Amino acid sequence: VHEVNEANGLVMDKTAPNWPASIAAVGMALTCYPVGVQRGLMTRPMALQRTLVTLRSLLAAEQSESPQAAGHRGFFYHFVDMATGRRAWNCELSSIDTALLMAGVLAAAAYFHGPSDDEAEVRRLATALYERVEWDWLVGERGTICHGWKPETGKLPWHWEGYDEALILYLLALGSPTHPIPAASYEAWCATYRWQEVEGISYLHAGPLFIHQMSHLWVDFRGLQDEFMRAHGSDYFANSRAGALVQQRYAIRNPRRHAMYGE
Numbered sequence: 001v002h003e004v005n006e007a008n009g010l011v012m013d014k015t016a017p018n019w020p021a022s023i024a025a026v027g028m029a030l031t032c033y034p035v036g037v038q039r040g041l042m043t044r045p046m047a048l049q050r051t052l053v054t055l056r057s058l059l060a061a062e063q064s065e066s067p068q069a070a071g072h073r074g075f076f077y078h079f080v081d082m083a084t085g086r087r088a089w090n091c092e093l094s095s096i097d098t099a100l101l102m103a104g105v106l107a108a109a110a111y112f113h114g115p116s117d118d119e120a121e122v123r124r125l126a127t128a129l130y131e132r133v134e135w136d137w138l139v140g141e142r143g144t145i146c147h148g149w150k151p152e153t154g155k156l157p158w159h160w161e162g163y164d165e166a167l168i169l170y171l172l173a174l175g176s177p178t179h180p181i182p183a184a185s186y187e188a189w190c191a192t193y194r195w196q197e198v199e200g201i202s203y204l205h206a207g208p209l210f211i212h213q214m215s216h217l218w219v220d221f222r223g224l225q226d227e228f229m230r231a232h233g234s235d236y237f238a239n240s241r242a243g244a245l246v247q248q249r250y251a252i253r254n255p256r257r258h259a260m261y262g263e
Contacts, residue, residue, distance in 0.1 A: 004029065005082050009054025013079060020079040020088035024097040027104030030054060031217060034111035048118055051108045055125035058105075061085045063132075067151045074133030074179075076101060078148070092148035092156060095138050099169035103218045105129050106172075135173035135181050143188030145169060145181065161192040163206045167236065168215035190228045199249040203242035204232070212243035 003012040005021075011029045013022035033047035061070035061080075070085045071077055077087040078094040109126035112119040138146040144159040145166065160166035170189055173181040196205045206212060215221075221236035229235050234242075254261040 004050075006050070006053070008057040008083075008085060009050060010057070010080065010082050010085060012082060019082075021082050021085075022079060022097070023076040023094070024078075024100040026054060026058075027097075027101035028217075030101075030104030031107045034107065048112060048122070051112065051122055052118060052125075055105065055108070055122060055129065057085060058101075059125055059129055065151055071098075072149070072151070073137050074098075074129075075138075075149070090150075090152070092150050094148045095135075095145055096147070096160070096166055096169050098133060099166075099172050100214075102130050102133060102172055103168055107218060130172075131176070131178040133172075133176065134179040135176050136179045139181050139185050143182075143185045144192070145173060145185065145189075160189060163193050163204050163211070165211050165214045168218060171215075171219065186226075190226065193228055195232055199246045199253070201242050201246050201249070203246065204228070204234070204239050206243065209243065209247050212240035216240060 003015065003025075004010070009026065009029075010021035011025040012019050013025055030051060033042065033051055036042040037044045037047045058070075058076075061076075063069060063071050063074065065072055067090070068086050069077075070080055070087065072093055075093045075095065075098045078091040078097045079088040080086060081088050105126045109123045112122040135145070138149070138155070140146050140155075140159050142159065142161075144161050147156045147158040147160065149155050160169060166189070170181070170186050174183070174186055194205045195202065198205065216237070221240075223235055223237075225235050229239070248263070251261040252263050
């Protein structure tokens with residue numbers, strides 16, 4: 001309640017005063033509402049109404065090249081004003097944050113699968129939001145997906161390369177029924193991977209632990225292999241387990257003697 005504008009469903013990026021909404025946090029919230037229902041933290045009707053308010057606001061928010069819009073070509077700005085939903089801080093139109101939002105949008109559609117008019121509307125709104133994202137627009141010359149775009153300067157110079165939290169981004173972009181990226185884009189991303197040994201464990205390397213966890217909020221990766229994972233006899237679930245063990249071993253070894261590190 002404290003972090004949500006119940007009039008539009010937007011969720012604060014953090015609890016500092018006058019802070020904007022993070023569009024990724026909205027995706028996380030949409031994902032959490034079904035969990036809240038299942039855990040008895042909120043009722044299904046309450047979660048349904050919060051979800052509907054959020055999806056209606058997202059679909060109605062301005063999409064244009066205007067620097068004051070909420071988004072463009074189906075993507076949303078990284079940060080938006082909590083009250084108006086318009087772009088905050090001259091931030092970028094963000095491919096990864098839009099992907100995290102859409103993962104939540106699709107999670108809501110999967111959960112609210114009942115026959116009622118309200119649950120059918122969730123599915124209809126979710127489909128409309130997902131299908132209008134022009135993922136292919138942000139594919140760069142090397143095939144990888146660009147981090148984003150600004151109305152003032154155009155596309156950003158950085159692309160999603162090297163194993164990172166963009167796994168969910170590439171999956172949603174590949175699966176789009178309206179604006180899919182080519183299979184070659186996924187192959188271009190995998191070509192930037194690094195398999196290496198850290199703390200005595202060999203795995204597809206990514207440093208931060210959240211990289212090994214974030215995409216798993218929405219996808220059960222057990223047994224799912226792409227060409228890279230087949231070649232290494234692994235999958236993304238096993239790899240994330242390895243990533244967690246690497247973190248644990250480092251914390252136990254604690255070579256820099258950080259306080260609070262340990263088993």
